[in-house]
Amino acid sequence: xxxxxxLLIGLLxxxxxxxxxxxxxxxxxxxxxxxxxxxxxxxxxxxxxKEQSPRPSKNDSNEKEDPEIEEFSLETRKTLNTLPTVQxxxxxxxxxxxxTPQILREASEKIADAISRAEASPKLRPxxxxxxxxxxxxxxxxxxxxxxxxxKLLQNIxxxxxxxxxxxxxxxxxxxxxxxxx
Amino acid sequence: MRFIxxxxxxxxxxxxxxxxxxxAMKFHSSVPADQLKAMTTDLNYLxxxxxxxxxxxxxxxxxxxxxxxxxxxxxxxNRVRYIIGESFELNDQNIxxxxxxxxxxxxxxxxxGSADVAQSAGEDDGIKTVMSNLGSALYLVGKxxxxxxxxxTPILYGLALDGETVYATSTRVGIIQVxxxxxxxxxxxxxxxxAPANSISxxxxxxxxxxxxxxxxxxxxxxHARCPVTHPYANNFACEKSSNGSYSVGxxxxxxxxxxxxxxxxxxxxxxxxxxxxxxxxxxxxxNNRIRLGMYQSARKEYQDILVAYKEIAPTATGDLxxxxxxxxxxxxxxxxxIDTHMALLQKDLNATPAPLDGNPEGLYRNVSLSESVRxxxxxxxx
Numbered sequence: 001x002x003x004x005x006x007l008l009i010g011l012l013x014x015x016x017x018x019x020x021x022x023x024x025x026x027x028x029x030x031x032x033x034x035x036x037x038x039x040x041x042x043x044x045x046x047x048x049x050k051e052q053s054p055r056p057s058k059n060d061s062n063e064k065e066d067p068e069i070e071e072f073s074l075e076t077r078k079t080l081n082t083l084p085t086v087q088x089x090x091x092x093x094x095x096x097x098x099x100t101p102q103i104l105r106e107a108s109e110k111i112a113d114a115i116s117r118a119e120a121s122p123k124l125r126p127x128x129x130x131x132x133x134x135x136x137x138x139x140x141x142x143x144x145x146x147x148x149x150x151x152k153l154l155q156n157i158x159x160x161x162x163x164x165x166x167x168x169x170x171x172x173x174x175x176x177x178x179x180x181x182x
Numbered sequence: 183m184r185f186i187x188x189x190x191x192x193x194x195x196x197x198x199x200x201x202x203x204x205x206a207m208k209f210h211s212s213v214p215a216d217q218l219k220a221m222t223t224d225l226n227y228l229x230x231x232x233x234x235x236x237x238x239x240x241x242x243x244x245x246x247x248x249x250x251x252x253x254x255x256x257x258x259x260n261r262v263r264y265i266i267g268e269s270f271e272l273n274d275q276n277i278x279x280x281x282x283x284x285x286x287x288x289x290x291x292x293x294x295g296s297a298d299v300a301q302s303a304g305e306d307d308g309i310k311t312v313m314s315n316l317g318s319a320l321y322l323v324g325k326x327x328x329x330x331x332x333x334x335t336p337i338l339y340g341l342a343l344d345g346e347t348v349y350a351t352s353t354r355v356g357i358i359q360v361x362x363x364x365x366x367x368x369x370x371x372x373x374x375x376x377a378p379a380n381s382i383s384x385x386x387x388x389x390x391x392x393x394x395x396x397x398x399x400x401x402x403x404x405x406h407a408r409c410p411v412t413h414p415y416a417n418n419f420a421c422e423k424s425s426n427g428s429y430s431v432g433x434x435x436x437x438x439x440x441x442x443x444x445x446x447x448x449x450x451x452x453x454x455x456x457x458x459x460x461x462x463x464x465x466x467x468x469x470n471n472r473i474r475l476g477m478y479q480s481a482r483k484e485y486q487d488i489l490v491a492y493k494e495i496a497p498t499a500t501g502d503l504x505x506x507x508x509x510x511x512x513x514x515x516x517x518x519x520x521i522d523t524h525m526a527l528l529q530k531d532l533n534a535t536p537a538p539l540d541g542n543p544e545g546l547y548r549n550v551s552l553s554e555s556v557r558x559x560x561x562x563x564x565x
Contacts, residue, residue: 086414089414089415090414090415090416092415094418094419094420097415097418097420098406098418098420099363099387099390100456100457100460100461102368102369104456104460105368105369105453105456105457107456108452108453108455108456109453111452111456112448112449112450112452112453113449115448115449115452116448116449119448142414142460142463143414143459143463144414144456144459144460144462144463145456145459147459147463148452148455148456148459151455152452154484154485154487154488155484157487157488157491158487158488158490158491161491161494161495163492163495163499163503163506163507163510165506165510166488166510166514167510167513167514167517176481177474177477178459178462178463179459179481180477180478180480180481181433181437181458181459181462181477182437182455182458182459182480
């Protein structure tokens, strides 16, 4: 081997070591612990939710590959796409709207289930927060559902110590006001 | 004299120990046993509620001096005296009519949507009655009267309830019809029908209906308002314009009981919170500045908690992420300053509109004192 070959092997070795250190840095192991920092780069797309996937981009390779996270993500995406809309509520007969309609109750159950799962499994928390943010931002969803999601988002960020930007959330003031009524 | 006194005491004791009476409420024979059991569980839960969190808005809206189980129970029994089941029919056999009764000469509110009778009408087409304030409906329909020639003749309506005729001389007669909807599986917050979370859910409906037993003149029965076209319940009488109507009372009751529910799971709480939001979303009047201030305080605390969490997270982050967290911290700090500015402005006029409706009832009714309702509850428990 000539001198250039040795140089190339040396460079590859350095890159390999750096890659190994990056993959195995303490921050990644901490993903499985309950009280550690987990980050979320961006919120799911919000406008015209029914037509597009609310799936957010991921910034963590572990999150992408974990089947439990993948399955949870699919579930929450499905929930997000089937949240009761204002239009669906407007189509209900009067007898069904005097007290809280069944479709809202069912949606709250799904939201509660998602939070419970994330509570039990910390690695699901970033996805759960993305879901809650996406739910609060869904423009054609029922205000009560959006308020519930916004409230749960604000409550769970400090509890779970997971970073997700909220200042950019596309949630109107009347929804935030409703959320503050609890 | 002694005989009469003894007889009176005996009849009082019999009434208190009767299967159809519990905690100063009379349950008609049409109420199924499982529903009766659930409702007596609810009354016990309410009466013995260990209130630790105070809710001024709830207290003010109900007009009770203390946020306690016995006071909440007393408020309820003054508005809900008779409970009848879904199978009870408003037919010639059960309805009593009297003419010549003189109703108060106060305005009559719009009857449509004022009393919750609509849901009880469709038993045959699979509709599940949740709860209906029949007493309020009978009073208002009777006061409006029947057209005879060019005049309206008021009619006093009554119901034959297990041998007792109860006339609707006021909305406070408190005849409530409950149905399977309240106890139906789909309406449960949790599987166990007698769990506290289900009691809270049912009590929210109870208090909602109880508010329909209040009001006078144009506020009689606290009529629901038609929801505006942009509302999720557009064009239905499922909203209210006042800040202290049935949806307010229902929401505040749920919120109060929820805040004091130590036995509720997080999942149950989430489902109950949805009920609170749904009720609040139907109130069209907005809130007064005192309540808005409370909302800002609540929001401020949440943002403050998030800020603390992000400041804890920030030192462990690196690179681009750290930049993003720092930027978010700055934005939340700015938001907190903005909230503080709004709060300072609100402080200047805490009692700004909207004004609540007058909840004082009209007509003839008997008030149940606190000591009376407490005694009735204690006697019922001995059963």
